[in-house]
Amino acid sequence: MLVRIEFKKGVITVSLFVTRSLDEVRFWSRIMKEHALFLSLGFSFDDKKLIQEAQDFVSLFERIEEKLNTYSPQSDPEEIRRFNIQVYQAATAIWAYKRKVLGLILRCEITSNNYALLVDHTSREAAYFVNRLKELNAGIVEPQATDIIRENVFFLKIMADHSKFIGHLLDPSERKLVDQARDFSHDFDQLVFQAIDLDSMRPQSETVPILDQFLDQNRVSVVSLRDFKKAARDLIEACRIKSNIHPLLADHVFREAERFLHIIDMYENTLLSNN
Incomplete structure (x- = not known):
């Protein structure tokens, strides 16, 4: 309740x-x-x-x-x-x-x-x-500074999942896009493992530099995936690539990447306010 x-x-x-x-x-x-x-x-x-x-x-x-x-x-x-x-x-x-x-x-x-x-x-x-x-x-x-790693683990896993779904729902003949999706899947799996390792270390300070670097690294990767999703969405809507991806699903995963970037911004502001 x-x-x-x-x-x-x-x-x-x-x-x-x-x-x-x-x-x-x-x-x-x-x-x-x-x-x-x-x-x-x-x-x-x-x-x-x-x-x-x-x-x-x-x-x-x-x-x-x-x-x-x-x-x-x-x-x-x-x-x-x-x-x-x-x-x-x-x-x-x-x-x-x-x-x-x-x-x-x-x-x-x-x-x-x-x-x-x-x-x-x-x-x-x-x-x-x-x-x-x-x-x-x-x-x-x-946003609570103590939740930064946990929140990022959640969204990094979401991004990794999206990459896997995209790779499996594209037509196999779209080889270059399939390879790109698989590369993103691998990259985000690695980021998930890295975040889990950092969570195990559990930084005692909410202002340690490694948390800033952690967010910056995630931002770079999410921006790249967001841009890939946007390009794929636009191509799907224009019927320029072959896939089983519903146009609304393409926009759906793009919006979730945008949401993750918004959350990274909020946590960066939280870290700045604690300095």
Whole structure:
């Protein structure tokens, strides 16, 4: 159950809580809606119940988006807190649905065009969204410097997954693009392992130079992948490359790379403010 807002730092204002809440819900609700659509497209014709459940989630998050549009940065924070609880319940429900689908795939109870890793990937993003809503309603609005490595591990793994999906969904004849996707997959796997190593070392200071270098290195790699995704999206929309990638999926993964860059910016600002 989400708790009442209790701002633990004087610098955190109520207006910031509202702004951050609306931003998180705006971004992640659209992602959840699109996940439901992509999953529905990957089921076989016989899985009518699973398809209907996915379509119900599309409708649910569309209603959340409609309600979101009635709020503004000047909205009553208590009303936003209640809205966060409603969205939290929806995000928890779609997380449970995704884990159910993953279980069916792993037990070979359904035959699906949805990769097991893709379903797991989408469930991790739902869990992330659930956690962000809990943090917001607990008064944790600003990025916490102690979470830098953990947050980067999460998003680096997301970027590595995207690279793998792109490589597998491109037509095999698109050899150069397939090779590029595989290279990105390898690079981001290495960044994940590097981040896990750094997490094991657990720097005691939130201002140690290695954290700045860690973010800078991640930024360079994410910018390269973001640009690759943008180029692929534009080519797919123009029907200039062969693939099984839905144009909306191409835009979806591009937006998530942009989100990661935004988060890197926020953590860099947090480190600067702690210096």
